[in-house]
Amino acid sequence: MSCEHAESTxxxxxxxxxxxxxxxxxxxxxxxxxxxxxxxxVQHALxxxxxxxxxxxVAATVQVNNGFHFAxxxxxxxxxxxxxxAVRFMxxxxxxxxxxxxxxxxxxxxxxxxxxxxxxxxxxxxxxxxALDSLAWDLNTL
Amino acid sequence: xxxxxxxxxxxxxxxxxxxxxxxxRAPREAEELAQETWLRVARANPSFQDESSFRAYAFTVAKRxxxxxxxxxxxxxxxxxxxxxxxxxxxxxxxxxxxxxxxLRVVQDVLDGLKPELAEVFRLRTTTQMSFRAIAAHQAVGLxxxxxxxxxxxKAIQRALNQQGLLPEVVQ
Ligand SMILES: [Zn+2]
Numbered sequence: 001m002s003c004e005h006a007e008s009t010x011x012x013x014x015x016x017x018x019x020x021x022x023x024x025x026x027x028x029x030x031x032x033x034x035x036x037x038x039x040x041x042v043q044h045a046l047x048x049x050x051x052x053x054x055x056x057x058v059a060a061t062v063q064v065n066n067g068f069h070f071a072x073x074x075x076x077x078x079x080x081x082x083x084x085x086a087v088r089f090m091x092x093x094x095x096x097x098x099x100x101x102x103x104x105x106x107x108x109x110x111x112x113x114x115x116x117x118x119x120x121x122x123x124x125x126x127x128x129x130x131a132l133d134s135l136a137w138d139l140n141t142l
Numbered sequence: 143x144x145x146x147x148x149x150x151x152x153x154x155x156x157x158x159x160x161x162x163x164x165x166x167r168a169p170r171e172a173e174e175l176a177q178e179t180w181l182r183v184a185r186a187n188p189s190f191q192d193e194s195s196f197r198a199y200a201f202t203v204a205k206r207x208x209x210x211x212x213x214x215x216x217x218x219x220x221x222x223x224x225x226x227x228x229x230x231x232x233x234x235x236x237x238x239x240x241x242x243x244x245x246l247r248v249v250q251d252v253l254d255g256l257k258p259e260l261a262e263v264f265r266l267r268t269t270t271q272m273s274f275r276a277i278a279a280h281q282a283v284g285l286x287x288x289x290x291x292x293x294x295x296x297k298a299i300q301r302a303l304n305q306q307g308l309l310p311e312v313v314q
Contacts, residue, residue, distance in 0.1 A: 007293040008286055014209055015273045020186060023206075027199040035293070036205050038300045041309045043212040043268055044167060048238065049246040050216035050269045053253075 003031040010035055149187060152196045153180055159197075160204055167208055167310070175211060179204040216269050245308050252302045256295055263288055264295035 005025060010032045013022045026032040046053070160179060164172035182203050190196040253261040259281060266277050278288035303309045 008289050011289045011292060012274060012285075014206060015275075017273070017275070023186065023199065023202060024188065026206075027202040028195070033202070036202070036209065039296055040167075040205055040209050040212070042296055042300050042303065043209050043216070044310050045245050045303055045308060046249070046268050047212055047215045048242040049249065052246050053249065053265055053269055 003029050005029070006031040006035050014039070149184060152190070152193070152200075153183065155193065156197050156200055160200060163201065164204060164208065168211055171211060175204065175207050178207055182207075213268065214271070217271055241308065244306065245303065248302050248306055248308060249299055252299050253295075256298060259283075260291045260295045263291040264299070267292055 005022070006029070009018045009022055010026055012018045013026060014036070026036065157176065157180070161172055161176050164175045164179075168175060179200060183200055188196070188199055190199065253264065256264075262281065263277055266272050266280070267274070272280070274288050274292070275285060277292075278285045281288060300309065
């Protein structure tokens with residue numbers, strides 16, 4: 001094969017994962033045409049026998065692996081949710097001494113945040129970072 | 143300097159042949175695939191000086207859709223367990239069933255003779271909706287390795303089916 005795309009980009013192009021302009025290359029390249037003609041004929045011949053090819057076993061294996069990915073996604077989302085909940089229910093009001101007769105409308109919305117709250121947030125965000133790294137890894141390996 | 147014909151004229155000149163081409167391969171879905179082909183061509187709106195380049199381009203888009211269609215059909219078939227074990231579907235057509243049985247035997251023989259990782263890429267690619275990237279991740283190899291495995295397996299199966307006269311002809 002002298003066309004560098006015939007065994008790589010042209011196969012990816014079938015998945016829609018090559019630049020759109022690759023259509024033009026395939027249309028004009030005899031080797032890439034030969035590859036897709038071959039694939040078309042083979043794939044056509046396989047339609048009636050696909051059920052008998054034993055892919056169910058392989059597909060099941062893949063589903064188990066995907067389940068692993070989803071478990072990691074679930075764990076990551078749980079961490080993210082817990083961080084959000086922790087931030088939402090942090091006892092911010094308890095940090096400020098507000099006299100009972102204060103007009104609440106006059107209280108400044110920006111309340112001081114304690115160091116311990118920063119610490120909890122940092123820990124939560126680190127967990128979130130780890131979870132997001134894990135998600136990015138999963139996405140890259142999908 | 144020659145100017146390229148308007149897209150509409152190109153489509154008009156080729157739509158009959160494209161429909162015939164698709165009807166031979168996927169009679170029931172030919173209309174739909176033809177429409178999708180022209181939609182994609184119109185969206186890309188390529189500029190060609192000559193008719194043959196436009197035609198080659200349009201048929202390339204159609205083949206891509208056709209391969210995807212076969213693959214989706216194969217996936218649907220493989221998801222429906224067949225009564226009485228793993229036999230090819232007969233569709234009440236004894237000749238078709240005999241041909242399918244022979245095709246199955248040839249394909250299985252070739253797959254059995256290939257390295258397992260090559261056979262697996264081929265099976266996953268042709269009978270599931272997994273992308274090449276997903277298959278590469280599943281096998282923990284680089285994308286180019288997975289693509290190379292697919293290419294080798296396809297060539298081997300194509301050669302074997304060809305030798306037995308079991309591949310449909312390429313007719314344009
Ligand atoms: Zn090429």
